[in-house]
Amino acid sequence: MGISFSPLALTQALPFLPLAQGDIDYQTERRGEPDLIDATLAEPATKVILTRNGLIAVPRGQGELVDYENVKLRLATLPGAYMADELKANPEAVAMFLGSYGGRRDEHVVAVDITRVAARPAQFGVDDGTNGSSRGSAGGVAGVSHSSQGADAAFDETPASGASGATARKSLLEQALDRFDWVDLRGFAPHASAREAGQATTAISLSIWHNRQRHCPTCGAPVEAANGGWAQRCTNESDGRRLLFPRVEPAVITIIVDSAGRALMQHNAAWKNPTLYSVSAGFVEAGENLEHAVRREAMEEVGITLGEVKYLGSQPWPYPASLMMAFKAHALTTDVHVDNVETVEARWVTPDEYMAAIISGRMSAPGKATIARYMIEEWLGHEL
Numbered sequence: 001m002g003i004s005f006s007p008l009a010l011t012q013a014l015p016f017l018p019l020a021q022g023d024i025d026y027q028t029e030r031r032g033e034p035d036l037i038d039a040t041l042a043e044p045a046t047k048v049i050l051t052r053n054g055l056i057a058v059p060r061g062q063g064e065l066v067d068y069e070n071v072k073l074r075l076a077t078l079p080g081a082y083m084a085d086e087l088k089a090n091p092e093a094v095a096m097f098l099g100s101y102g103g104r105r106d107e108h109v110v111a112v113d114i115t116r117v118a119a120r121p122a123q124f125g126v127d128d129g130t131n132g133s134s135r136g137s138a139g140g141v142a143g144v145s146h147s148s149q150g151a152d153a154a155f156d157e158t159p160a161s162g163a164s165g166a167t168a169r170k171s172l173l174e175q176a177l178d179r180f181d182w183v184d185l186r187g188f189a190p191h192a193s194a195r196e197a198g199q200a201t202t203a204i205s206l207s208i209w210h211n212r213q214r215h216c217p218t219c220g221a222p223v224e225a226a227n228g229g230w231a232q233r234c235t236n237e238s239d240g241r242r243l244l245f246p247r248v249e250p251a252v253i254t255i256i257v258d259s260a261g262r263a264l265m266q267h268n269a270a271w272k273n274p275t276l277y278s279v280s281a282g283f284v285e286a287g288e289n290l291e292h293a294v295r296r297e298a299m300e301e302v303g304i305t306l307g308e309v310k311y312l313g314s315q316p317w318p319y320p321a322s323l324m325m326a327f328k329a330h331a332l333t334t335d336v337h338v339d340n341v342e343t344v345e346a347r348w349v350t351p352d353e354y355m356a357a358i359i360s361g362r363m364s365a366p367g368k369a370t371i372a373r374y375m376i377e378e379w380l381g382h383e384l
């Protein structure tokens with residue numbers, strides 16, 4: 001028995017990265033259909049998932065589970081039939097056709113981003129539950145379960161009779177804010193099925209882009225969603241109604257290993273957890289190739305000259321738009337000189353020394369959704 005691979009072609013070195021396991025068929029050939037979203041929503045087996053501010057909706061009560069081991073999380077899913085009217089009534093919502101399982105006639109998944117619905121001025125005088133994005137905080141989670149109604153994630157209910165008049169006038173998409181818990185990928189992915197983690201990763205990647213880019217970068221005209229939510233179109237005729245695609249920011253992440261088999265573990269100034277150690281990482285500069293970025297980052301952060309650089313695998317990290325490309329690099333020098341700006345500490349450790357530091361609590365490992373953790377496990381030869 002060999003290693004089995006995700007359909008999204010991971011490498012043998014890192015075959016099971018948590019944000020890169022999606023097995024949905026994008027059905028890219030359908031994206032040009034003008035009524036793709038409406039047609040998909042009308043089909044009985046279509047499911048809708050919701051995003052907001054870089055967070056994904058899970059059934060109420062699940063948001064508080066993300067910090068526990070061995071719990072399963074799932075996406076809140078809504079039947080498509082309710083959503084077509086909601087989208088017409090809430091033009092600020094962005095619908096994205098994620099794809100299908102089992103071919104054209106089987107299960108389709110549409111993601112709907114309600115960030116701008118939720119951010120609408122509170123014309124109903126209701127607490128909008130705005131909770132400050134948890135994007136910056138590692139493992140951060142935003143539960144917004146205000147409502148005292150006991151109903152679970154069901155959109156097919158009319159508002160409970162005890163609800164105030166203000167609540168009763170809210171649209172279903174506005175109610176979604178309170179009816180679900182909202183979690184980020186760092187909290188969701190380690191507890192989710194590969195399939196749902198993949199859906200969440202794609203939905204969050206696209207929705208963050210739609211919310212950050214609302215005007216054409218060339219002419220400044222407003223944009224509208226296009227190609228089933230996978231693109232935008234500039235609305236300016238004189239700019240040729242230019243088609244715009246999501247921005248992806250390439251980043252390299254490198255485990256640096258010396259000839260004795262030790263790995264270099266680094267602590268960043270920006271990390272709140274003083275025991276967190278990870279590997280070298282940074283953005284690719286304009287006009288730079290990946291291998292150069294790997295060597296440059298190692299020199300800048302820890303003063304190490306690298307020899308051979310080997311590709312391990314990649315993982316999307318949509319906070320806001322990174323694509324993490326992982327490498328293992330052989331150090332030609334071992335004297336560490338941290339830059340004291342980004343990297344404040346770096347230590348060579350053997351696998352035994354690393355495990356001892358982890359067990360004693362002197363070091364902690366990157367989170368379970370991160371590619372860095374899998375790179376360290378690949379070096380150790382076992383799971384953490």
Ligand SMILES: [Zn+2]
Nearest residue numbers: 216219234239
């Ligand atoms: Zn334009």
